[in-house]
Amino acid sequence: MKTVLIALLLNLLTVGSSYAQTKGNGLFDVELRRAALAQPAFTTARAACLAIPRDPAWSSIKPIAALKGTEDYVTDGAANDYAWAVMVLTGRTLAGDMVSEVALRDLLLAWARARAFADTEIEHDAYYALKRVLLPTVVAFSVLQRGLDEGQKRMLSDWIDPLVRKTDQTFDGVVGRNNHRYLADSLLMTWGAVIRDEALYTKGQDRYRAILAEARPDGSLALETRRGARALWYMRQSLASLTVMAEVAATRGTDFYDLRAGEVNFDRVLSYLLNGIAEPNVVMAYASENYIPGGEADARRQDLGFMAKRSNGRHYMAWVEPLMARDRAGLATKRLKALFVRSIRSDRPLIDEFVGGNATCFWGR
Template sequence: MARNQLIAVVGGFSLLLAGAVSAAAQAPQSYRGLFDVAARKAFLAQDSASDARKACLAIEADPAWGHLEVIKGLSSTQGYGTDRSGAAYAWATMVLSGRALAGDRNAESSLKALLLKWADAGAFAQTEQVHDAYYALKRLLLPTVVAFSIIRDDLTADESKRVEAWIDPLVRRIDQTFDGDVDLNNHRYLADSVLMTWGSMIGDEALYRKGMDRFHTILSDSRGDGSLPLETRRGSRSLWYMRQSLSSMTVMGEVAAGHGDDLLRETVGDTGDRRSFTTILSFWMNGLTNPIMVNAYAAENYIPGPEEDFMKTDFGFLQNRGNGRHYLAFLEALAVRQPDSYALRRSAALLAREGSDERPLIDEFIGGNATCFWSRS
């Protein structure tokens, strides 16, 4: 999309917008996991021709997914990037979970068979204990946990026990300290979003609190303008990594909502320097229209990725990627909230402009087919 169009969508607002989501914005909810699976299934069943249901079924299932070779472990990689050997498994899991949510019985059976096969084979158990291999594991675990939540009630007690016995030690394993920045940046946010989601599902309060505590830590670590120090120093990809952080924070917020905890309304700081989720969200969107405001931080150029010039902001997250993932998928969850802050209204406008023609929006960082999980149209 042309830059002037983007500016028209998210520009024209003041730089510091930190409006909070009011307590009345969300109806009381009670569910375990990323979203209310039963309620979502009922919503999708109401209208077989709805856009939401079409989004769930938009990607065809591939029979070959049943023959995917089980990956025993993930490994470190040379240079920039992480082990992507599990990409096909993740894609299959995300597509099948969306289809199963919409009532596709064949997809449900395929997803059940896939999870049981990989569970019984102990997939990923031999993952190398280094941060980039663990990062790859975290990306695979979130859609796996969400997929399990969607079909769990349709599994026998024995089947459910087998899948849970596979996932649980893997989730606990990523609660790992490597004594570096990866223990504090978006890598850690992703880990705690997985821990929180799984803890919610199985009723483990300690795991659930990991996400709650991390969310508050992120707010505390943010600058007054909403920027995240460890992400905005990343050169041309400063906004890229801010987006990844916001995605994990959104997962935490959605899981918390099921427990009656409104994390997106939480604030930290003294009077006149209050920061919230929307402060961080606003900084990111302001950076889209005015990258110059990020450059002072980005100039540090710490592990910038493929582009060495920090002035050339990477906006690749604004469009569907070649592998089918869309990094704006997290905005689907925000768009259905009552837009009683400028930040949420702006994010909904950004989603409409940048993502509406590319739906369904699917991404590991939000757990799968976000359009299927949250869209109300």
């Protein structure tokens, strides 16, 4: 009987072309994943959930009322600490650590009571930081909610909901159409799936289609590839948000990965990034525009820092985990898997705000 259960879980977690077996409760099917992590076949994935120890000091992180615009999108230190605590505790909770579950619940409730982030400055850099902390918060809520009483659930929802809706803000200039917007819509779509709000869910669905429609035939995104030395950096960031939207859609039985707009689908955009990583000169025709390139003025020196784990424990390539778990054919997927084995897998667990937390815990096999 146990062997049959494990085989069933493996089949459900390796999603093929049907996309028809999950429940639509957020970024991933929480209960299916929880059940899988309890099985011996998932010992390695469960270890990834528990790889980062719980820090008792996290309970003392003071809620912050407002995020403010800063240079180079640097997030308030307390918000970074909060997001890291939430991401680590969510993974541990999913793996069945009850002490972490209580710690995560109490942390979120404390920040909800304090109305954290409610006074965030209405400015695109500040809102960018807000989106980054909210996506892990939404995922944490989806993992926690079965153990919450109605009052706790209402308190957290009443805190999170207006903050998420606040990010549906269009600012002047390209930030209303570039990766900032993609991140916002990945957040709106995820929260919409969690609370069954079809209007929010549709925001992300529509944005996904728009991104494909706006891409060049070679898969490049015009507003990202013009960013000089950070052209590939922002292509990767856009793919992270596309992946989140596709995974949320998959829990509702919809395959976004094979969705097309003209010649472009997810794999075409992915292939462009992989081509650029292998040979950065690929991007030079666009990157030479050098629009807000960051600290490096020479567009020929593409910033590939996203390929390594950061000193704060995050990994900007965490979005590849769900793709590693999917049974997808195609050259782009094969190339990504080869890159993963060669350059990324050893950095597990892969944790990042842009994919909602501990991606190895959520999807890793």
